[in-house]
Amino acid sequence: MPPSPTPNLDDWRSAYQRPETIPFPASNPYSAAKAALGRALFFDPALSGDGTHSCATCHQPGLSWGDGLARAVGIGGNRLALRSPTLINVAWTDAGGWDGKFDTIESVAFAAILGHGNMSQTEPRLLERLNAIPGYVEAFQQSFFGLAISRNTVELALATFERTLVSPATPFDRWVAGDEAAISARAKAGFEVFRGRGHCADCHASWNFTEGAFFDIGLADADIGRGRLFPNSVALRHAFKVPTLRDVARRAPYMHDGSFLTLSAVVDFYDGAGIDRPSRSPLIRKLGLSAREKHDLIEFLATLTGDPVPFPVPVLPR
Ligand code: HEC
Ligand code: HEC
Structure with a gap:
């Protein structure tokens, strides 16, 4: 057999295979x-109390299903505590939310819909509105075979749509599939930093670059994140969910608080290891990366973002 052009690649290539089914x-x-019903509901501003916000206001297709803001803005210009996360690959996410407070993807929707200063809708008014639109009555009928339009069926349809939001194949995937020319030599060196000296893959693991775990990485924000759910755990104070790094170039500003404007700022932050405190993960330590290693790492991260895929906004039922 001819030697593999990148040493040791085949050992771990399989860990980075994209899954074939959702x-x-x-x-x-x-x-x-x-x-299709979930897609219409997702883009419909009728889900908010004053008709100004749809789910897509904060989860925009062109911004990797985030909104490009450091903190989300609800109706009436109300600033929320957290940045709108991406929704790509939520089908592989066990717990929803930066702190994982939602057990299922289904259960997130009504926190947004009913959230005061988020979408500020009420359940009776929402159900009344949807029931008054013949196109929705028919679409619910086709989807749920006679079950009423209810909180439950709205949740099921939205979650089904969200699970279809899979990050597209990227230069990195073409490289994993064997195309040595798909990414540059510096990006390949950056991947070695990612898995080696940078220790990034300790937490950003698998094809999705997250396995849904929670860590304190030492950010300055006062929010204690998952610590609110587990007040007796030291390690979960300031812990947030590891985000996927797919499509990451399209998603600034970064982190739950939008505190970094660029990937370069993120890499500098990890290099310095953030705030040293008891909750900070032992996997975070000063790295001492050279300027070249940092550059290579950023070049590698860029290979996780594919070409933009046009996303047609649905025609809403009427
Ligand atoms: C005002 C902005 C805003 C609107 C509108 C909004 N979201 Fe979100 N969304 C957020 C923020 C902020 C979070 C993070 C919440 C948290 O971590 O507690 C979030 C989290 C989520 C998550 C969890 C993702 C993950 O991986 O953890 C899902 C799923 C989601 N939203 C779906 C929806 C749906 C469906 C709608 C419409 C019914 C919606 N969102 C409307 C801002 C918004
Ligand atoms: C101890 C686990 C851990 C390690 C090691 C780690 N990360 Fe992270 N990463 C996280 C967590 C947790 C977050 C989210 C933190 C938050 O928002 O509070 C995150 C967020 C990010 C983000 C922001 C993504 C977004 O959508 O906002 C990027 C980019 C990133 N990490 C890249 C890296 C790189 C590059 C390395 C290696 C130098 C690295 N990470 C090492 C756990 C880790």
Whole structure:
């Protein structure tokens, strides 16, 4: 056999294979009708109390399903405590939210819809509005075979749509598949930093560059994140969910608080290891990366973002 052009590549290549199918839970299996209905609901400002906000106001297709803001802005210009996270690859996410307070993707929607200063809707008013639109009545009928338009069926349809938001294949994936020319030599060196001296892959693991764990990485923000759910845990104080790094170039500003404007600022932060405190993960330590290693790392991160995929906004039922 000819030697592999990148040493040791084949050992771990399999860990970076993109999955072929989306995992839909047995409690909410995929159907095309349900996904189409969820897509319409997602883009419909009727879900908010004053008709100004849809889910897509904060989760925009062109911004990797975030909104480009450091903190989300709800109706009436109300600033929320957290940055709008990406929704790509939520099908592989066990717990929703930066602190994982939502057990399922289904259960996130009504926190936004009913959230005061978020979408500020009420459940009766939402159901009344949807029931008054014949196109929705028909779409719910096709999706749920006679079940009423209810909080539950709205949640199931939205979550089905969200699970279809899979990050597109990128230069990195073409490299993993064997195309040595798909990424530059410096990006390959950056991947070695990512897995080696940078220790990034300790937490940003697998094809999705997260396995959904929670860590304190030493950010200055006062929010204690998952620590609110587990007040007796030292390690979970200031802990937030490891985000995917797919499409990351399209998602500034970074972190739950939008505190870094560029990937270069993120890499400098990790290099210095942030705030030393008891909760900070032992996997975070001063790295002492050279300027070249930092540059290579950023070049590697860029290979995780593919070309923009046009996303047609649906025609809303009427
Ligand atoms: C005003 C901006 C805003 C609107 C509108 C909004 N979201 Fe979000 N979304 C957020 C923020 C901020 C978070 C993080 C919340 C947290 O961590 O507690 C979030 C988190 C989520 C998550 C969890 C993702 C993950 O990986 O943890 C899902 C799913 C989600 N939103 C879906 C929706 C749906 C569906 C709608 C419409 C019904 C919606 N959002 C409307 C800002 C918004
Ligand atoms: C101890 C686990 C851990 C290690 C090691 C780690 N990360 Fe992270 N990473 C996280 C967590 C947790 C967050 C989210 C933190 C937050 O928002 O509070 C994050 C966020 C990020 C983000 C922001 C993504 C977004 O959408 O906002 C980038 C980029 C990133 N990490 C890159 C890296 C790089 C590059 C390295 C290596 C130098 C690295 N990470 C090492 C856990 C880790």
